[in-house]
Amino acid sequence: MLSSLFSSQRRLRKAQIPALAQATPSPLHQAWKALRSNPLAMFCLILLVVMALWCVFGPMFSPWRDEATDALMINKAPNAQHWLGTDFLGRDIYTRLLLAGRISLVIGLLTMLLSVTLGYLLGRFQAMSVA
Numbered sequence: 001m002l003s004s005l006f007s008s009q010r011r012l013r014k015a016q017i018p019a020l021a022q023a024t025p026s027p028l029h030q031a032w033k034a035l036r037s038n039p040l041a042m043f044c045l046i047l048l049v050v051m052a053l054w055c056v057f058g059p060m061f062s063p064w065r066d067e068a069t070d071a072l073m074i075n076k077a078p079n080a081q082h083w084l085g086t087d088f089l090g091r092d093i094y095t096r097l098l099l100a101g102r103i104s105l106v107i108g109l110l111t112m113l114l115s116v117t118l119g120y121l122l123g124r125f126q127a128m129s130v131a
Contacts, residue, residue, distance in 0.1 A: 005110055033092065051101070052105060054098065055098055055099075055101030055102045055104075055105055056102060056105070058098040059095060059098045059099055062092070062094070062095040062098065064091075064092035064094075064095045065080075065095070066091070066095055066096055066099050067091070068091065068092070069089045069090045069091055070086070070091075071088035072089055072090070073086045073090045074086065074087075074088060074089065074090045076088070076090075082094065086099065086128075
């Protein structure tokens, strides 16, 4: 009896798994595969990630502070020191653009979080009232 038990285990290990019993990929995996197959979508995703990282970490590497003014550099054209020029107060436009991008990212993420939370709660309460 003991030998028949071990031989059946060996047969089970060698058995082929039916096609229906195999695990199907998750929806996230399917979406990632579809995104990877589209070169334009991948380019846009990479561009968005680079822009977001540059807005988050870029001001740390900027030689100018956001509120630093220079009366001698008022409304100057782009040059080696100020890549995008200066504004009417002599502030570096490039640094201020990076900081504005950071603020825009925070506002966008908070708006998304609020809308997802409200959508979840409304859907949850609607499902509870129907059931």
